[in-house]
Amino acid sequence: MGTSSLFDVSFSSGIKTITMKDTRSRNALSLNMQKELYKYITADWDDKKLRAIVLQAEGPAFSSGHNLKEFNFDTNDKSLLEEVFKMATKLMLSITECPVPVIACVNGIAAAAGCQLAAQCDIVVASDKSLFSTPGVSVGVFCSSPGIPISRTIPRKLATYMLTTGLPITATEAKSAGLVSVVCPEDQLKGQVEKICAAITAKSRYVVTKGKRFYYRQIDMTMKEAYKIGELEMIERISESEGQEGLKSFIEKRKPNWKHSV
Amino acid sequence: MGTSSLFDVSFSSGIKTITMKDTRSRNALSLNMQKELYKYITADWDDKKLRAIVLQAEGPAFSSGHNLKEFNFDTNDKSLLEEVFKMATKLMLSITECPVPVIACVNGIAAAAGCQLAAQCDIVVASDKSLFSTPGVSVGVFCSSPGIPISRTIPRKLATYMLTTGLPITATEAKSAGLVSVVCPEDQLKGQVEKICAAITAKSRYVVTKGKRFYYRQIDMTMKEAYKIGELEMIERISESEGQEGLKSFIEKRKPNWKHSV
Amino acid sequence: MGTSSLFDVSFSSGIKTITMKDTRSRNALSLNMQKELYKYITADWDDKKLRAIVLQAEGPAFSSGHNLKEFNFDTNDKSLLEEVFKMATKLMLSITECPVPVIACVNGIAAAAGCQLAAQCDIVVASDKSLFSTPGVSVGVFCSSPGIPISRTIPRKLATYMLTTGLPITATEAKSAGLVSVVCPEDQLKGQVEKICAAITAKSRYVVTKGKRFYYRQIDMTMKEAYKIGELEMIERISESEGQEGLKSFIEKRKPNWKHSV
Known part of the structure; x- marks a missing residue:
C-alpha cells in the first residue's frame, strides 16, 4: 500500500494498518505527519474491500503530540500555525467521518495531540503499560483541542485533572474512565486488535x-x-x-x- | 395483578414486579411482548400505592432483543416494521416517563433491544454472570436504536466497540462503564433489588x-x-x-x- | 488570610486553602456558610499569586449539605429559601468561573449539597474512607440541584440510583464512576493534593x-x-x-x- 519515511501502510484481509514510525520525534504530529496520516486515513473510502483501519506506532510513544518546533516563531506570521491546526481538525474529524471503524492500538505513551488522536478513534485498544496525558500546559500550550475528544469520552473530574496538571493516567485508569475500550498485557495487544478486526470484517x-x-x-x-x-x-x-x-x-x-x- | 403466557406480574409492598417468562424465545421483544410490557409498565401510574417497578426475567436471557422473525419479509409493506419500532420507542420512553423508578434486574444476557431495555431503566442491578451486547450488526441490523440509551450512559469508546463488533461486555465491565448501577453475585441479586426497593418505598x-x-x-x-x-x-x-x-x-x-x- | 468561626483560610505558595470547620453542624452549608465560602472563593481572583484553591474540611463530614433548619418554616414567605438557593447557585457557578482550579479534598462524608460542592469543583481528591450521597429524598427534599453537577460527571444509572434511593457510594466507586479524580488512603491525601498543587503552580x-x-x-x-x-x-x-x-x-x-x- 505504500510506505514513507514516516509511515508503513499495509492492507490485508480488509484491514488497513497504518504504522507511525517516526520514532526519532516520538511520532510527533508535524504538519507533514498530519498530512500523510490524513491521506492514508481518507484513501480508499470507496473501496468496498476496506473494512477497518488500525492505527499503531513503532517505539515507546504512540505519539507525543504536535511538533512543538512548528509553534516556535518570532514573526507575526500565523500562517504556519493556522495551517497546522486547520490540518489537525481536518485529520481528527476525518476519523469520525471515515466509513469504517478506526481502531487505535496504543502501546506506550499517548501525549497531547497524540492522546487526542487516540481519543478521536472509534475504538482504543491499549497495552497496560501505556500512558495517556495532556501535558501541553507545562510548556504554555494548554491542550484545549486535545481536550475536545477527551472531554467527550472521560468524566469531567478526570479531564480537568489531566488538562490542568499535565499528569498522566495509566491505561488501566484510562479503561476505567472510558478513554480505552480494551486494556490488556502487551503480549496480548496484537491478538485483541485481531479479534476486534475479525469481528468487524465478519459484518457487512x-x-x-x-x-x-x-x-x-x-x-x-x-x-x-x-x-x-x-x-x-x-x-x-x-x-x-x-x-x-x-x-x-x-x-x-x-x-x-x-x-x-x- | 395478572399473568399472561408472556409475563407474570405481581404487586406487593408498593413494588410491581414484571417478570418476562417467554424463555422459549429468550424473552424476545416481539410486537406482542412489547405491547404487553408497555401495558404493564404504564398501568397504575395514578395509583399512589405504586412506588417502583422491577423488571426481571426467567431463564438465561434477560431479553434477546427484537423478534427477528418480525423483520423478515418479502413484500414492500413496511407497516409491521413501522408498528414494531413505533411501539419500541413508545415502550422505551414510557420507562423514562414513568412516575416511579423502573429497576432492571438482570441475571443473564441482555442483548440488542434487550440491552436497550435495561439501559433505558432508571436503575440496573445485575448479577456478575450477566452479559451485555449489541450484536445486531452480525445479522445486518446495526443496533442503532439500542445505541440511543446505551450511548447516553457508557463512554463512547466502549459504545462504538460494542456496536460495531457485536462483542459482549461482562456485568463487571458494564458496572465500571456505567451501564449497571449495582453488580453482585447471583445469590445476592434479590437482596440488592430489595434493598433498593426498600430505600425507595421509604420515601414520598x-x-x-x-x-x-x-x-x-x-x-x-x-x-x-x-x-x-x-x-x-x-x-x-x-x-x-x-x-x-x-x-x-x-x-x-x-x-x-x-x-x-x- | 483570615479566619472566622466557620472557616480557616490560609494562603501559601500560591495555594489558598479554605478549611470548613463548623464540625458541630457537620459543615452544613447554611446561608452564612455559603456567603462566607463564596467570599473566600471569589476573593483575590485578580491576584496573580493565587494559583489554585483547595477546599477541605475538619471533622468526619466534608459537608452535610444545606442547613435543613433554614428550610423549615410555617409562613408563606419564601424569601429565605429564595436567598439560600440563589446563593447556592452563585456559589456553585463561582467555582466553575474561578480563574484557577478549585480542588476538593474530601476525607469523610460529602452529602447532598456537600456532594454537589465536591462535584462542582474542577478536581476531586478523596480518601478511600470517604462516602458520597444525595439523601435529600429521605427528608422530602429530592437532591435536584445537587444532581446538576453530579449528573454531568457520573453515569446516569448511578446518578438515578443515588438520587432516588439516597444510598451512599464509596470513594472507590465514586472514582470508578468519575466523581473523584484521585482516590487514596487517608494518610496519602495531603500528599496527593500537594502533588496536584505543585503540578499546577509550575504552570503559567x-x-x-x-x-x-x-x-x-x-x-x-x-x-x-x-x-x-x-x-x-x-x-x-x-x-x-x-x-x-x-x-x-x-x-x-x-x-x-x-x-x-x-
Whole structure:
C-alpha cells in the first residue's frame, strides 16, 4: 500500500494498518505527519474491500503530540500555525467521518495531540503499560483541542485533572474512565486488535458504515430527538437488501452473503 | 395483578414486579411482548400505592432483543416494521416517563433491544454472570436504536466497540462503564433489588416522581440552564406540604408521615 | 488570610486553602456558610499569586449539605429559601468561573449539597474512607440541584440510583464512576493534593485560566462546533508571549519564566 519515511501502510484481509514510525520525534504530529496520516486515513473510502483501519506506532510513544518546533516563531506570521491546526481538525474529524471503524492500538505513551488522536478513534485498544496525558500546559500550550475528544469520552473530574496538571493516567485508569475500550498485557495487544478486526470484517461493510454514521449523528441530540430519527433508521436499514440478507441468513442458520452495499 | 403466557406480574409492598417468562424465545421483544410490557409498565401510574417497578426475567436471557422473525419479509409493506419500532420507542420512553423508578434486574444476557431495555431503566442491578451486547450488526441490523440509551450512559469508546463488533461486555465491565448501577453475585441479586426497593418505598412517592422528572428534564441542558430551573425546583418542592413534612420529621427525629401527594 | 468561626483560610505558595470547620453542624452549608465560602472563593481572583484553591474540611463530614433548619418554616414567605438557593447557585457557578482550579479534598462524608460542592469543583481528591450521597429524598427534599453537577460527571444509572434511593457510594466507586479524580488512603491525601498543587503552580497561571475557561466553554457544544473554536484558541494562545515563552523554554531545555499574564 505504500510506505514513507514516516509511515508503513499495509492492507490485508480488509484491514488497513497504518504504522507511525517516526520514532526519532516520538511520532510527533508535524504538519507533514498530519498530512500523510490524513491521506492514508481518507484513501480508499470507496473501496468496498476496506473494512477497518488500525492505527499503531513503532517505539515507546504512540505519539507525543504536535511538533512543538512548528509553534516556535518570532514573526507575526500565523500562517504556519493556522495551517497546522486547520490540518489537525481536518485529520481528527476525518476519523469520525471515515466509513469504517478506526481502531487505535496504543502501546506506550499517548501525549497531547497524540492522546487526542487516540481519543478521536472509534475504538482504543491499549497495552497496560501505556500512558495517556495532556501535558501541553507545562510548556504554555494548554491542550484545549486535545481536550475536545477527551472531554467527550472521560468524566469531567478526570479531564480537568489531566488538562490542568499535565499528569498522566495509566491505561488501566484510562479503561476505567472510558478513554480505552480494551486494556490488556502487551503480549496480548496484537491478538485483541485481531479479534476486534475479525469481528468487524465478519459484518457487512454497508451496515457498519451506516451504523457508525447514525451513532455520531444521534450522540449530540436529546434522547427524544434521537429516538425520532432512530425509528426511521431501523426501518430503512432492515428493509434494505443487506438487512434482509442478514436476517434470512440468521433464520436459515447459514453465513450471510454480504454484498457490502445496497 | 395478572399473568399472561408472556409475563407474570405481581404487586406487593408498593413494588410491581414484571417478570418476562417467554424463555422459549429468550424473552424476545416481539410486537406482542412489547405491547404487553408497555401495558404493564404504564398501568397504575395514578395509583399512589405504586412506588417502583422491577423488571426481571426467567431463564438465561434477560431479553434477546427484537423478534427477528418480525423483520423478515418479502413484500414492500413496511407497516409491521413501522408498528414494531413505533411501539419500541413508545415502550422505551414510557420507562423514562414513568412516575416511579423502573429497576432492571438482570441475571443473564441482555442483548440488542434487550440491552436497550435495561439501559433505558432508571436503575440496573445485575448479577456478575450477566452479559451485555449489541450484536445486531452480525445479522445486518446495526443496533442503532439500542445505541440511543446505551450511548447516553457508557463512554463512547466502549459504545462504538460494542456496536460495531457485536462483542459482549461482562456485568463487571458494564458496572465500571456505567451501564449497571449495582453488580453482585447471583445469590445476592434479590437482596440488592430489595434493598433498593426498600430505600425507595421509604420515601414520598410524590417527591421521587418530581425528582425523577426534574432529573431527566435538566440532563440535556447546559449547567447554567439547569441551575436556573434547579433553584425554582428546590424552592417549590421544599415549600410544599410533602417537603415540609419531611423536614419537620427530621427535626423532630421521627419517621415522616408521607401523603405521597400534595 | 483570615479566619472566622466557620472557616480557616490560609494562603501559601500560591495555594489558598479554605478549611470548613463548623464540625458541630457537620459543615452544613447554611446561608452564612455559603456567603462566607463564596467570599473566600471569589476573593483575590485578580491576584496573580493565587494559583489554585483547595477546599477541605475538619471533622468526619466534608459537608452535610444545606442547613435543613433554614428550610423549615410555617409562613408563606419564601424569601429565605429564595436567598439560600440563589446563593447556592452563585456559589456553585463561582467555582466553575474561578480563574484557577478549585480542588476538593474530601476525607469523610460529602452529602447532598456537600456532594454537589465536591462535584462542582474542577478536581476531586478523596480518601478511600470517604462516602458520597444525595439523601435529600429521605427528608422530602429530592437532591435536584445537587444532581446538576453530579449528573454531568457520573453515569446516569448511578446518578438515578443515588438520587432516588439516597444510598451512599464509596470513594472507590465514586472514582470508578468519575466523581473523584484521585482516590487514596487517608494518610496519602495531603500528599496527593500537594502533588496536584505543585503540578499546577509550575504552570503559567494565565495559561491555566484560559485553558479552564475554554474547557467549560466547549463542553456543551457538539464536537464540530468545539473544533471550530478550538483551532482559534490554540493559535491565539500559542502566539501570545506566555505560549512563546513556554515553547522556547522547552526547546532551550530550561525552566520557563512565566509572567502569568500577557
